[in-house]
Amino acid sequence: MAKFRKKSNTSQDIPTAALPDIIFMLLFFFMVTTVLRETDILVKQLLPRAVQLTKLERKSLVSYIYVGEPKLINLYGKEPKIQVNDVFVEISDIVQFVNQEKDKLNEAERDQITIAMKVDVESKMGIISDIQQELREANARKVLYSSLKAIDL
Amino acid sequence: MGRKNRPTTEIPNGSMADIAFLLLIFFLVTTTIASDRGIAMLLPPKPDPNQPPPEVTKNDRNIFKILANSQDKLLVEDEPLTDVYELQELVKIFILNFGNPTEEGVTIYNSLPPSLKSFISTNGRRTDSSDDPTEAVVSFKADRGTSYELFVQVLDQINGAYNEVYGARVGISATEFLQLDKDDPIQKNKYTAARQGIPRAISIAEPNKIAR
Numbered sequence: 001m002a003k004f005r006k007k008s009n010t011s012q013d014i015p016t017a018a019l020p021d022i023i024f025m026l027l028f029f030f031m032v033t034t035v036l037r038e039t040d041i042l043v044k045q046l047l048p049r050a051v052q053l054t055k056l057e058r059k060s061l062v063s064y065i066y067v068g069e070p071k072l073i074n075l076y077g078k079e080p081k082i083q084v085n086d087v088f089v090e091i092s093d094i095v096q097f098v099n100q101e102k103d104k105l106n107e108a109e110r111d112q113i114t115i116a117m118k119v120d121v122e123s124k125m126g127i128i129s130d131i132q133q134e135l136r137e138a139n140a141r142k143v144l145y146s147s148l149k150a151i152d153l
Numbered sequence: 154m155g156r157k158n159r160p161t162t163e164i165p166n167g168s169m170a171d172i173a174f175l176l177l178i179f180f181l182v183t184t185t186i187a188s189d190r191g192i193a194m195l196l197p198p199k200p201d202p203n204q205p206p207p208e209v210t211k212n213d214r215n216i217f218k219i220l221a222n223s224q225d226k227l228l229v230e231d232e233p234l235t236d237v238y239e240l241q242e243l244v245k246i247f248i249l250n251f252g253n254p255t256e257e258g259v260t261i262y263n264s265l266p267p268s269l270k271s272f273i274s275t276n277g278r279r280t281d282s283s284d285d286p287t288e289a290v291v292s293f294k295a296d297r298g299t300s301y302e303l304f305v306q307v308l309d310q311i312n313g314a315y316n317e318v319y320g321a322r323v324g325i326s327a328t329e330f331l332q333l334d335k336d337d338p339i340q341k342n343k344y345t346a347a348r349q350g351i352p353r354a355i356s357i358a359e360p361n362k363i364a365r
Contacts, residue, residue, distance in 0.1 A: 019170045020166070020173055023177055024173055026177055027173055027176050027177045030180035030181055031180055032183055033184060034183060034184045044266035048301065048302045048306070049190055050191070050305055050306070050308075051189040051309055051313060052192060052312040052327065052331060054190065054191070054192070054331060055189070055190050056190070057335075061187070090307040099220070114193075116189060118303050121300075121301060121302040122298065124297065124300060125295045125301060126298065127299065128304070129295070129359060130194060131244070131315065133359070136197065138199065139199065141195055141196040141197075142193070142195060143194045143196055144189075144191040144193050144194075145191045145308065146192065147191045147192060147305055148190075149305065
C-alpha cells in the first residue's frame with residue numbers, strides 16, 4: 001500500500017489567467033467576420049452547387065436579386081417570386097431597380113455593376129430568362145449566379 | 154502614506170471571461186460567413202431595334218449545341234446525354250479540336266504545352282468538329298421549364314472545360330486558375346497568358362416563349 005502514497009507536488013490546475021484573452025481573440029474574429037443581415041429574405045433559398053466558382057471582386061458594385069418560392073405560401077402563393085431589397089417586385093420593375101442601384105454608384109463605375117442572382121434550385125428557367133432580358137434592357141450585363149461549393153467530385 | 158486600509162481601486166476582473174463568452178456566443182449565433190461566390194457570366198448587349206438580328210455566319214461544325222428540355226433531358230450535338238458530368242470532357246474535346254485551323258489557330262496550337270498537344274492528337278483533328286479555339290462557340294439553350302439546377306450544372310461544366318484548358322496552358326489546374334489574384338502583377342500575367350487567344354465563347358440562347 002505504501003507504494004501508492006507517492007504524491008507529487010505539482011499543481012493540477014490549468015492556468016486560467018489567459019482565458020479572457022483567448023475568448024477576446026475569438027470574439028474579435030467573429031465581430032470582424034460578421035455581416036449583419038440587412039434584408040429579410042422572403043423566399044426559399046437553397047442555392048445550387050457548382051465547382052467553377054469565382055469570387056466577387058468588389059462588394060460595393062454588387063446588387064442582389066432573390067428568386068424562389070415564397071416562404072409564406074398562404075400569403076403569396078407557390079409560384080416563384082422575385083425579391084429585391086425587402087419587397088417582392090414584378091419582372092417589369094427590374095429595370096427601375098437596376099437604375100436605382102446604379103444611381104448609388106460613382107459615375108465611372110455604373111457600367112461595372114454586378115447583379116448577383118440568388119436563385120432557389122427549384123425555380124424554373126422561365127423566370128430567370130425573363131430577368132436576364134430585363135437586365136440586358138437595363139444594361140447591367142455582369143451577372144453572377146450565386147452557388148455553393150460542391151462537396152463531392 | 155501613513156494611512157492604511159485604503160479601499161481597493163481595482164475593478165474585479167474575475168467575471169471578464171463570462172462577459173466575453175456572452176458576447177462571443179451572440180456573434181457566433183448571428184454570424185453568416187459571407188459566401189458570395191458563384192458562376193460569373195456576361196450577358197450579351199441588348200439588341201438594337203433598328204438593326205435586324207445578325208445572321209449566323211459561323212459554320213455549323215464550329216458551334217457546340219446543348220439543348221435542355223422541360224423534363225431536364227439534355228440533347229448534346231443532336232444526341233441525348235444522360236450524365237451531365239460528361240459534358241466537361243466533351244466540351245474540352247470540342248474546343249481543342251483544331252480540325253482546320255486558321256493562321257491564328259496554328260499560332261495558338263504551337264504555344265500549347267505538350268500535355269494539351271497529345272490530348273489533341275488522341276481526341277481532336279476531326280473534320281466535323283471545331284476549326285480552332287478562336288472559332289469555337291458553345292451554345293446552350295434551355296427551355297422555360299428547365300430547372301435552374303440543371304442550368305447551373307451545365308454552365309458549370311462548360312466553364313470547367315474552359316478553365317481546364319486555360320489552366321493547362323500555364324501548367325496549373327482549373328481550381329488554381331480560378332484562384333489567380335488579378336491584383337498581383339505576376340498572377341495577372343499568368344491569367345492573361347492563359348486567356349490569350351482563346352475566348353470564353355459561351356452563348357446562352359433565349360428560351361422558347363411557349364412552355365409546356
